[in-house]
Amino acid sequence: MRRTRSAEEITTTCSYDCGGRCLLKVRVDNGRVAGIGTGNRLGLHTKACPRGLAQRSVLYAEKRLTRPLRRVGPRGEGSFEPVSWDAALDRIASEIHGIREGGETESIYFVPGSGSLSTLHNTYRPVGRFFGMLGRCSTTRGDASFEGALQSSLATFGTPMTGCSRDNLVHSRLIVLWGWNPLVTRFGPETVPYLLEARRSGTEIVCVDPRFTRTARKLADRWIPIRPGTDTAMLLAMAYVTAKEKLMDEPFVDKFTLGFKAFEEYLFGRADGKEKTPQWAAEICGVEAEEIVRLARGYALRKPAALMTGWAPGRTLFGEQFHRAASALAAITGNIGIAGGHVAGGLDFVAAPNVKGRVPAPGRTHHEVHITELYNALLSGGSHGDPLPCELLYIVGCNLLNQHLNVNKGRRALMKPRVIVAHDLFLTPTARYADFVLPVSHFLERDDIGQPYLGGPYSIFMNKVVEPGPGQKSDLEIFSLLADRLGMEGYNNLSDEQWLESFLAAEAGFPDLELFRAQGVHLTETSRPHVAFHEQMSRPDTHPFPTPSGKIEIFSSRFAELRDPKVPPIPTYLSEQDGPSGAPDKRYPLLLISTHSRARVNSQFDNIRALKKMADDRVWIHSSDAKGRGIQEGDMVVVYNDLGRILTPARVTDGIVPGAVSLDQGQWTMPDDQNTDVGGCVNVLIPDRMSPTGAFPSNSCRVQIEKA
Numbered sequence: 001m002r003r004t005r006s007a008e009e010i011t012t013t014c015s016y017d018c019g020g021r022c023l024l025k026v027r028v029d030n031g032r033v034a035g036i037g038t039g040n041r042l043g044l045h046t047k048a049c050p051r052g053l054a055q056r057s058v059l060y061a062e063k064r065l066t067r068p069l070r071r072v073g074p075r076g077e078g079s080f081e082p083v084s085w086d087a088a089l090d091r092i093a094s095e096i097h098g099i100r101e102g103g104e105t106e107s108i109y110f111v112p113g114s115g116s117l118s119t120l121h122n123t124y125r126p127v128g129r130f131f132g133m134l135g136r137c138s139t140t141r142g143d144a145s146f147e148g149a150l151q152s153s154l155a156t157f158g159t160p161m162t163g164c165s166r167d168n169l170v171h172s173r174l175i176v177l178w179g180w181n182p183l184v185t186r187f188g189p190e191t192v193p194y195l196l197e198a199r200r201s202g203t204e205i206v207c208v209d210p211r212f213t214r215t216a217r218k219l220a221d222r223w224i225p226i227r228p229g230t231d232t233a234m235l236l237a238m239a240y241v242t243a244k245e246k247l248m249d250e251p252f253v254d255k256f257t258l259g260f261k262a263f264e265e266y267l268f269g270r271a272d273g274k275e276k277t278p279q280w281a282a283e284i285c286g287v288e289a290e291e292i293v294r295l296a297r298g299y300a301l302r303k304p305a306a307l308m309t310g311w312a313p314g315r316t317l318f319g320e321q322f323h324r325a326a327s328a329l330a331a332i333t334g335n336i337g338i339a340g341g342h343v344a345g346g347l348d349f350v351a352a353p354n355v356k357g358r359v360p361a362p363g364r365t366h367h368e369v370h371i372t373e374l375y376n377a378l379l380s381g382g383s384h385g386d387p388l389p390c391e392l393l394y395i396v397g398c399n400l401l402n403q404h405l406n407v408n409k410g411r412r413a414l415m416k417p418r419v420i421v422a423h424d425l426f427l428t429p430t431a432r433y434a435d436f437v438l439p440v441s442h443f444l445e446r447d448d449i450g451q452p453y454l455g456g457p458y459s460i461f462m463n464k465v466v467e468p469g470p471g472q473k474s475d476l477e478i479f480s481l482l483a484d485r486l487g488m489e490g491y492n493n494l495s496d497e498q499w500l501e502s503f504l505a506a507e508a509g510f511p512d513l514e515l516f517r518a519q520g521v522h523l524t525e526t527s528r529p530h531v532a533f534h535e536q537m538s539r540p541d542t543h544p545f546p547t548p549s550g551k552i553e554i555f556s557s558r559f560a561e562l563r564d565p566k567v568p569p570i571p572t573y574l575s576e577q578d579g580p581s582g583a584p585d586k587r588y589p590l591l592l593i594s595t596h597s598r599a600r601v602n603s604q605f606d607n608i609r610a611l612k613k614m615a616d617d618r619v620w621i622h623s624s625d626a627k628g629r630g631i632q633e634g635d636m637v638v639v640y641n642d643l644g645r646i647l648t649p650a651r652v653t654d655g656i657v658p659g660a661v662s663l664d665q666g667q668w669t670m671p672d673d674q675n676t677d678v679g680g681c682v683n684v685l686i687p688d689r690m691s692p693t694g695a696f697p698s699n700s701c702r703v704q705i706e707k708a
């Protein structure tokens with residue numbers, strides 16, 4: 001029996017995939033969470049968002065899984081019976097044992113997702129460790145969030161760590177938020193407070209986005225609407241203006257960059273006969289030429305200026321080119337390595353890179369299938385260049401059917417594996433396809449360490465606030481029990497506390513566990529403001545850029561080696577026509593983008609009433625596009641293309657560029673008997689393609705809309 005205690009306050013932070021880590025102050029009464037508050041600590045901005053503050057309703061959700069389940073009906077239908085942990089684990093272990101004995105571990109496909117990103121109870125690490133020790137298996141590769149940014153940063157700067165700490169923003173004279181909506185997506189609890197501070201001190205803020213976002217409304221002086229997927233053209237035209245009007249930072253270009261001449265030749269059309277003028281870009285992206293010239297001049301002349309790029313424009317068919325072009329523009333104007341500048345890239349400032357599980361670990365030895373190729377791999381049963389058909393699909397913390405592209409293909413693909421196992425807190429659309437669903441604990445039920453992967457020089461101790469239910473276990477515990485059954489020695493000889501102690505001991509400047517627990521928040525000893533590449537600027541002889549040439553590679557030697565016209569060495573505008581499907585289908589004239597919801601983290605909390613109430617799950621359509629279709633505000637509409645149909649209400653607005661429509665991703669898929677998705681899951685409509693360097697092109701999709 002737990003001791004009855006009067007109300008106390010315990011601190012922790014969420015472990016979700018939203019980059020930042022905020023302080024949660026949890027009131028506990030009688031062993032139950034009574035409420036959650038938040039606040040700032042140690043002079044940092046650590047205030048939590050509505051999703052963090054609503055975690056009580058997630059923890060105690062009626063539909064939370066409390067016992068292991070075994071499927072009894074057809075896959076996807078949702079008929080399960082409860083089974084004991086022993087029965088479930090014995091059976092799963094025996095499946096794995098059989099496969100291992102047959103020497104065919106590559107027929108095990110394990111798919112970790114972004115469910116939890118704390119230090120120990122992470123939905124990648126215990127999984128990777130288990131299957132890594134088991135043998136050479138198959139798994140997915142490619143980051144849905146920022147692969148385009150990552151590949152661009154690696155090619156251009158030789159590292160993904162390209163951004164500056166947020167406190168730099170107050171030094172910027174101009175801040176351009178390009179496809180970035182931090183009032184909703186946060187990117188750390190510090191971002192918005194520093195943007196507000198910059199604004200108060202007179203910094204101009206401009207948003208370039210197809211939508212008039214909350215950020216544009218509340219933080220920006222100017223909104224520049226742009227057609228989705230055309231940003232590279234506009235950035236190139238800005239570079240053209242910069243070069244033509246000789247607004248470059250020439251000493252910077254000479255000293256720190258490689259390939260400006262080749263870039264200039266491309267901009268001036270010497271290679272292809274097409275000058276990348278503002279007029280050229282205007283036709284493509286829908287932004288007036290004068291506006292492009294104005295922004296180009298402002299950005300080059302009002303230094304320091306921060307070009308802050310979101311990852312969404314990079315989640316397009318040639319997403320890496322967007323980030324390459326933005327990086328090149330930042331480089332030729334010398335807005336890199338200075339306070340108040342910023343580099344468009346993969347990751348911003350990371351406090352303690354070696355204790356977070358986000359950047360892909362090198363040297364994995366599994367067979368890898370790109371996330372957009374998984375369904376092809378499952379359906380083709382090994383004939384897709386994969387070594388073996390999938391016998392066992394093992395899913396941890398991932399709602400893949402909902403979150404991967406092309407849901408209807410996904411449904412067919414998930415019929416193929418002989419066995420599917422999923423660990424989750426809820427019976428998600430993906431878990432409904434599993435043969436065994438194993439219920440996991442919630443982060444409020446575990447000791448852990450929370451570290452921001454974007455911004456913030458601090459860590460938060462995650463106290464186990466309450467006990468998990470008797471039928472719920474952590475992923476690590478589940479894999480430990482399987483490892484025992486399979487005789488895998490050394491998988492886990494430590495308690496959770498010992499693991500955490502070992503992480504802290506390996507990290508310079510961290511207190512020990514006891515002190516950290518007592519402190520709650522630990523400030524890492526990182527000097528601030530942190531300016532990426534400051535060292536390269538101040539001591540270039542001893543601190544080259546980690547690229548082959550030691551410079552910022554506007555001409556990428558790594559891309560040049562690929563000799564792939566779709567991955568050119570110079571930032572280049574490639575259009576949809578150059579993509580895998582050729583010219584766009586005229587039957588589907590509207591460009592659909594899918595954004596991240598204020599009420600969810602990806603697909604999480606779509607099933608939580610308190611948060612669902614805050615969601616805007618209407619498809620945004622411009623009033624001119626709505627008018628031609630007889631659609632009025634609030635009408636139910638069908639959004640469709642050759643891949644499928646979804647039903648959703650419409651929001652008729654001038655806050656989106658004509659020709660584009662937008663719907664938040666993450667609603668749970670729910671097909672009716674005509675196979676129309678009444679759940680409104682946008683991935684029903686998006687083709688499972690990838691960009692040439694592996695970006696996840698969820699913002700390259702064409703649809704038609706009509707009144708339901």
Ligand SMILES: Nc1nc2c(c(=O)[nH]1)N[C@H]1C(S)=C(S)[C@@H](COP(=O)(O)OP(=O)(O)OC[C@H]3O[C@@H](n4cnc5c(=O)[nH]c(N)nc54)[C@H](O)[C@@H]3O)O[C@H]1N2
Binds near residue numbers: 017208228310593
């Ligand atoms: N509230 C909340 N916050 C989150 C998440 C969440 O689910 N909910 N998810 C977290 C995760 S996993 C990630 S990866 C990040 C994602 O962060 P982002 O990728 O930055 O977020 P998005 O909402 O997809 O897109 C940001 C903005 O880009 C715009 N946009 C879309 N396509 C284009 C385009 O082609 N060009 C231009 N210029 N703009 C475009 C959208 O209209 C939107 O306003 O957010 C994280 N933060």
Ligand SMILES: Nc1nc2c(c(=O)[nH]1)N[C@H]1C(S)=C(S)[C@@H](COP(=O)(O)OP(=O)(O)OC[C@H]3O[C@@H](n4cnc5c(=O)[nH]c(N)nc54)[C@H](O)[C@@H]3O)O[C@H]1N2
Binds near residue numbers: 116145428442
């Ligand atoms: N159309 C479109 N699709 C997208 C995107 C988009 O912008 N547009 N964004 C993409 C992006 S950026 C991302 S990151 C992906 C995210 O896709 P996923 O990685 O699938 O993330 P979630 O939808 O949050 O699902 C995570 C699951 O983990 C579970 N979970 C939470 N904590 C734990 C835990 O401790 N253990 C276990 N075992 N499970 C846990 C949750 O209940 C949830 O079901 O979606 C991608 N899909």
Ligand SMILES: [Mo]
Binds near residue numbers: 017144145
């Ligand atoms: Mo993401």
